Amino acid sequence: MKTPAAHAPMHQFAVDNGELLIAGLPLSRVAARVGRTPFYAYDRQLLDRRVAELRQALPPAISLHYAMKANPMPALVGHMVRLVDGIDVASAGELQVALDAGADPAEISFAGPGKRDAELHQAVAAGILINIESFREVPVLAAASQALGLPARVAVRVNPDFELKSSGMKMGGGPKQFGVDTEHVPALLAEIATAGLAFEGFHLYAGSQNLRAEAIIEAQRQSFELARRLAEHAPAPVKFLNLGGGFGIPYFPGESHLDLAPIGVHLTTLVAEAAQHLPSARIVIELGRYLVGEAGLYVCRVIDRKLSRGHPYLVTDGGLHHHLAASGNFGQIIRKNYPVAIANRMGANDRETASVVGPLCTPLDLLGERMLLPVAEIGDLVVVFQSGAYGLTASPEKFLGHPEAVEILV
Numbered sequence: 031m032k033t034p035a036a037h038a039p040m041h042q043f044a045v046d047n048g049e050l051l052i053a054g055l056p057l058s059r060v061a062a063r064v065g066r067t068p069f070y071a072y073d074r075q076l077l078d079r080r081v082a083e084l085r086q087a088l089p090p091a092i093s094l095h096y097a098m099k100a101n102p103m104p105a106l107v108g109h110m111v112r113l114v115d116g117i118d119v120a121s122a123g124e125l126q127v128a129l130d131a132g133a134d135p136a137e138i139s140f141a142g143p144g145k146r147d148a149e150l151h152q153a154v155a156a157g158i159l160i161n162i163e164s165f166r167e168v169p170v171l172a173a174a175s176q177a178l179g180l181p182a183r184v185a186v187r188v189n190p191d192f193e194l195k196s197s198g199m200k201m202g203g204g205p206k207q208f209g210v211d212t213e214h215v216p217a218l219l220a221e222i223a224t225a226g227l228a229f230e231g232f233h234l235y236a237g238s239q240n241l242r243a244e245a246i247i248e249a250q251r252q253s254f255e256l257a258r259r260l261a262e263h264a265p266a267p268v269k270f271l272n273l274g275g276g277f278g279i280p281y282f283p284g285e286s287h288l289d290l291a292p293i294g295v296h297l298t299t300l301v302a303e304a305a306q307h308l309p310s311a312r313i314v315i316e317l318g319r320y321l322v323g324e325a326g327l328y329v330c331r332v333i334d335r336k337l338s339r340g341h342p343y344l345v346t347d348g349g350l351h352h353h354l355a356a357s358g359n360f361g362q363i364i365r366k367n368y369p370v371a372i373a374n375r376m377g378a379n380d381r382e383t384a385s386v387v388g389p390l391c392t393p394l395d396l397l398g399e400r401m402l403l404p405v406a407e408i409g410d411l412v413v414v415f416q417s418g419a420y421g422l423t424a425s426p427e428k429f430l431g432h433p434e435a436v437e438i439l440v
C-alpha cells in the first residue's frame with residue numbers, strides 16, 4: 031500500500047521541549063504577549079534568511095522586488111523595504127503603505143488592471159513606475175503629466191502569447207484582463223511616444239505559485255525573447271525588464287521546495303544576453319509569497335473538543351474569516367490541508383485523526399480536514415504554517431462578526 035503523501039517538513043521553526051518556537055520564543059509566551067488569539071506572527075529572521083538565499087542563488091545583477099499584496103502589514107513592508115531592491119504595489123492604498131515604509135519611489139512599480147484616474151494621478155505625483163495595462167491609461171497619464179509638469183514614468187505590461195506551465199494561478203496567455211496583448215503592444219508604444227510619457231520598460235507576469243524550476247525558466251526565457259522583440263518598437267531604451275516571478279512554496283501534501291539553483295544559472299545567461307541586446311536594462315524579479323509565505327504562522331486556540339459519531343473535532347477561535355486560503359476557499363479547486371500542528375504538543379506520540387474547524391456557522395470553516403495530529407485539549411494552540419502570504423488581508427474578516435486577528439512581527 032502506498033503511504034499517503036506528506037507535507038514538506040516545516041523546519042524553519044525550531045522546537046524546544048515539545049513546543050514550537052518563533053524567533054527563539056515559545057509560542058505560548060508569544061501568545062501571552064499578544065494577549066489574545068487568534069493572531070498572525072511573522073519572523074524577521076526568516077524574512078532575512080529567505081532574501082539572503084535568493085541573493086546567493088541569483089546573479090547579483092538581478093533586482094529583487096517585493097509584491098506587497100502578498101502581505102501588506104506596514105511593519106513587515108518596512109522590514110522588506112530594507113531587504114529588497116523595490117516594491118510592487120497594486121493600488122494607491124498599497125502605494126501609501128510603501129511610501130510610509132520608506133520605499134524609494136524610483137524603485138516602486140504599480141500594476142493592476144483597473145487603475146482609477148485618481149490613482150494614476152497619485153502615481154505620477156509620487157514619481158513611481160506605472161505598468162500600463164490598457165490604452166485608456168495613456169491619455170489619463172498624459173493629462174496627469176501635463177497638470178503636474180512631470181512626465182509619467184511608464185512600462186508596458188504585456189499579456190504574452192504563452193502561459194506559465196503548471197502554475198497555481200495563470201495570469202498571462204490567451205484572453206486576460208491583465209496587460210495588453212502582445213499584438214497590440216507596438217501600437218501602444220506609439221501612443222506612449224506621441225503622448226510624451228517617459229517609457230522605461232516592460233513587465234511580463236505569466237503566473238503564480240509554481241514549484242517547477244523548468245517551467246519558471248521557460249517562462250523567463252520566453253518573456254525575455256518577447257521583450258527583446260517588442261523593444262524594437264520602443265520609443266526609448268528599456269531600463270526595467272520585469273520578468274515576473276511565480277516562485278511557489280509547498281503548501282500541500284506531496285509538494286516540495288522549489289529548486290533555485292537552475293533558475294539562478296539560467297538568469298545568469300539572461301543577464302549576459304541582456305547586457306548585449308538591451309544594454310540599459312535592469313532585470314527585475316517580483317516575488318510575493320516566496321519572500322514572506324514561509325515566515326508566517328497563523329495561531330489560534332482550541333475552544334472546544336467534540337466527538338461526532340466517533341470523529342474528533344477541534345473547534346478553534348480562528349478560521350476562514352482570518353485565513354481563507356487555509357480553509358481552501360481562496361481559489362482552490364480541490365480542498366487540501368495546509369500544514370497544521372499543535373504548537374504545545376510537537377512530536378507527541380499520542381495521536382489521532384481529527385478535523386480542525388473554526389467558529390463560523392458554515393461547513394466551509396475548516397482549517398484541517400481529517401489530519402493525523404497529537405491528541406489536543408481545550409486551551410492548546412493550533413498553528414497553520416505557510417501563512418505569511420495571502421492571510422489576513424485576503425480573508426473576509428467581517429464575516430459573522432467574530433473578533434479581528436492581531437498581526438505581529440517578531
Ligand SMILES: *Cc1c(COP(=O)(O)O)cnc(C)c1O
Nearest residue numbers: 097100235238239316317318319
Ligand atoms: C500577485 C502578483 C505577484 C505576487 O505573486 P506571488 O505568487 O505572491 O509571488 C507578483 N506580480 C504580480 C503582477 C502580481 O499580480
